[in-house]
Amino acid sequence: MKKVEVEDLRSALELLRSIPGQLVETDVEVDPNAELSGVYRHVGAGGTVMRPTQEGPAMVFNSIKGHEGAKIAIGVLSSRKRVGYLLGTEPEKLGFLLKDSVSHPIKPIVIENSKAKCQEIVHYADEEGFDIRRLIPAPTNTQDDAGPYITLGMCYASNPETGDSDVTIHRMCLQSKDEISIFLQPGARHIGYFRELAEKEGRPLPISISIGVDPAIEIASCFEPPTTPLGYDELQAAGALRNKPVELVQCLTIDERAIANAEYIIEGEILPYVRVREDQNSGTGKAMPEFPGYCGPANPKLPVIKVKAVTTRRDPIMQTCIGPSEEHVSMAGIPTEASILSMVEKAMPGKCLNVYNASFGGGKYVTIMQFKKTMPSDEGRQRQAALLAFSSFAELKHVILVDEDVDIFDINDVMWAMTTRFQADVDLITIPGVQCHPLDPSNGPEYHPDIRTRGVACKAIFDCTVPFEQKDRFERAKFMEADPKHWLPDMF
Structure with missing residues (x-):
């Protein structure tokens, strides 16, 4: 370069x-x-x-x-x-x-x-x-x-x-x-x-x-x-x-x-x-x-x-x-990621490993948080971290929480976590009637009569993290470490 x-x-x-x-x-x-x-x-x-x-x-x-x-x-x-x-x-x-x-x-x-x-x-x-x-x-x-x-x-x-x-x-x-x-x-x-x-x-x-x-x-x-x-x-x-x-x-x-x-x-x-x-x-x-x-x-x-x-x-x-x-995702999303990282680090140092404001949320509507639980008392703190993000950024609609073994920048990996580590009746937390963003066409009374006014709607936390006491049950298959350059030098 x-x-x-x-x-x-x-x-x-x-x-x-x-x-x-x-x-x-x-x-x-x-x-x-x-x-x-x-x-x-x-x-x-x-x-x-x-x-x-x-x-x-x-x-x-x-x-x-x-x-x-x-x-x-x-x-x-x-x-x-x-x-x-x-x-x-x-x-x-x-x-x-x-x-x-x-x-x-x-x-x-x-x-x-x-x-x-x-x-x-x-x-x-x-x-x-x-x-x-x-x-x-x-x-x-x-x-x-x-x-x-x-x-x-x-x-x-x-x-x-x-x-x-x-x-x-x-x-x-x-x-x-x-x-x-x-x-x-x-x-x-x-x-x-x-x-x-x-x-x-x-x-x-x-x-x-x-x-x-x-x-x-x-x-x-x-x-x-x-x-x-x-x-x-x-x-x-x-x-x-x-x-x-x-x-x-x-x-x-x-x-x-x-x-x-x-x-x-x-x-x-x-x-x-x-x-x-x-x-x-x-x-x-x-x-x-x-x-x-x-x-x-x-x-x-x-x-x-x-x-x-x-x-x-x-x-x-x-x-x-x-x-x-x-x-728009780059300009709006990355500064928001930085802000969430800063807030959560002050509240619970070392727990939030990274944050990604995903493309499908336009950089504003969806945050994926990579959270690490190291002790039993960490259980529930991942949801507290999501609430911190919501409290400061009204535009956020959904927060998806994943463990440290999930690549937050690979949406397939995030969806894998949601598929195998998430039960909607247990791990979905909804927060109705709060300020969201007026440009979301589903955030208005035209979409549902229970929505009082445009921009006021329901936020949600999708907790796709494994319960701390069950981490051994959800260990991903481990593969041998091998350098592919040895076999494919022109590709890697």
Whole structure:
């Protein structure tokens, strides 16, 4: 493997080019309106995307219809193995790497504007002919989408009272030549709280959107409370992942900063009291495909970002993802794994060996926990560990508990444990009437009248661990240790 120090999107793509099977490119023109995602669905989307799909290489499209000279990269993080390459660790250890990054933060620094690659080319909104829809080759995932979406924009804003900053990813739809709608799930992200504070004072909230950045930033931006509480800038965790501070630059038209080596920067303000229907231009009633694999409904009233400027690098590369792809699993799931590992380790050291937020749960709905019982008093503590996860992450719907001899990253092995070590009338623990996630279509009164309101539903623990006193009865067949390289040197 070629030695490449990853510090931005371009160096990440350079590293992937050096690893067989991790990146493909095409010069054949592609339409960003549904066609691009339709192609990549087959190449490497994975996740909860409609079948047929697969976990495959990242892809760069070098010719985009309607956007001369533009390129689009997709699927950079749509493989856990690839995330391991990009962050310099084994895929199974990513949760531990992320956990340690939060504990050893490195604060971002601000560099001079003249040194910021993201401001090599500047487009001001008051210039004649300014139109973000022509400047930014944002794709649609499907033909039913409300419009072109920015799916991997690092939104950066600050608390108007304290000055504390936060970076997160939000669903943003290009609505006009200088307006973007932004979906801020209530209570889920700090920037939503910042907007509420500003609106109470009748003031706009300055916000920058950085597109095409170091994958470490994209992963770290998906940390949530309580792991990164209000006032914790997730760029500090990204700095820890690279062992050097993230570089920011002062925006040109607003009082905010942006990621200095991003491919695109959108500078703007979230306007107070202004709302827009998300599908006002399409009328489809749908937004875009969300991580559970279904198209999310268009929101009737979303806040609006008024764009002041767009700055870019020379020959910028747009980065995007398919909503329900494995890329979402990597970004949302791995930080959650890190958070659960940290919480359970504090409560019961040495018992939780690893955590995997599985692909079939979109990285948010399902957690598989590998738990080790070493003494009779450990019995029941595995279920306590599951409750800890539920208490901190409302989006979790199911926790599957397995023993240390089960490979949590091999779903067949997990299902084997459920088949041979689980009895539903004994080992299924249900917790009805609690907060879950509104994007799960089964979490609503339309599904069952006993569900009071959308998003409130039933969580479940599937305890597939062997009772401690019966561990000898469930010992797996042991095989001789042999190195297959001796027989098949080209395969291993």
